Amino acid sequence: QVQVVESGGGLVQPGGSLKLSCAASGVIVSNAGMGWYRQAPGQQRERVAFITSVGSTSYSDSVKGRFIISRDNAQNTMYLQMNSLKPEDTAVYYCYCYVPGTGYWGQGTQVTVSS
Numbered sequence: 001q002v003q004v005v006e007s008g009g010g011l012v013q014p015g016g017s018l019k020l021s022c023a024a025s026g027v028i029v030s031n032a033g034m035g036w037y038r039q040a041p042g043q044q045r046e047r048v049a050f051i052t053s054v055g056s057t058s059y060s061d062s063v064k065g066r067f068i069i070s071r072d073n074a075q076n077t078m079y080l081q082m083n084s085l086k087p088e089d090t091a092v093y094y095c096y097c098y099v100p101g102t103g104y105w106g107q108g109t110q111v112t113v114s115s
Contacts, residue, residue: 002026002104004034004095009109012085018111020080022095030073033098036080038091038111045094049080063089085113 008020020036035050049059049069057069068081078095090113095106 002097002099002102004097004104004106006093006095006106006109009093009111011112011114013115014085014087014113016085016113017081017083018085020082020093020095020109020111022078022080022097022106024076024078024097027097027099027104028073029071029076029078029097031099034071034078035096035098036067036069036078037094037096038089039094039108040088040091043091048093051078082111085111087113089113 003025005023006020012018031053033052036048037045038048039045048063049067051057051069051071066084071078091111092108093111094108097104
C-alpha cells in the first residue's frame with residue numbers, strides 16, 4: 001500500500017523560507033514521478049513542481065527560480081525548498097506520487113506567508 005505524508009508547513013514572513021518533506025512508503029521514490037501541488041482557498045489545485053523517475057524537474061512559472069524540488073533516495077523522501085516566499089504562496093501543499101496507472105495524494109500541509 002502506497003502512502004505519502006507531508007510535513008514542514010507553517011507560518012513564515014514574506015521573504016522567508018520553508019522546506020517541505022514528503023515521506024513515501026510502499027513505493028521507491030526513485031522509481032516514481034513525484035510532485036508538489038498547492039490549493040489556495042477558492043482556487044483550483046495547481047502543480048508547483050515535479051520530478052520524474054530519472055530526475056528531470058519542472059516548475060510552474062510562479063515559483064521558478066524560488067522553489068527547488070529534490071529527493072533523497074536513501075531516505076525515500078521528496079522535498080520542496082521554498083525561498084523568497086510571497087503572500088500569494090499561501091496554500092495547502094500536497095505531495096503527489098505517480099506510478100504507472102495510479103496516483104497517490106498526501107493529506108496536505110498548510111503554508112501561510114504573512115507578516
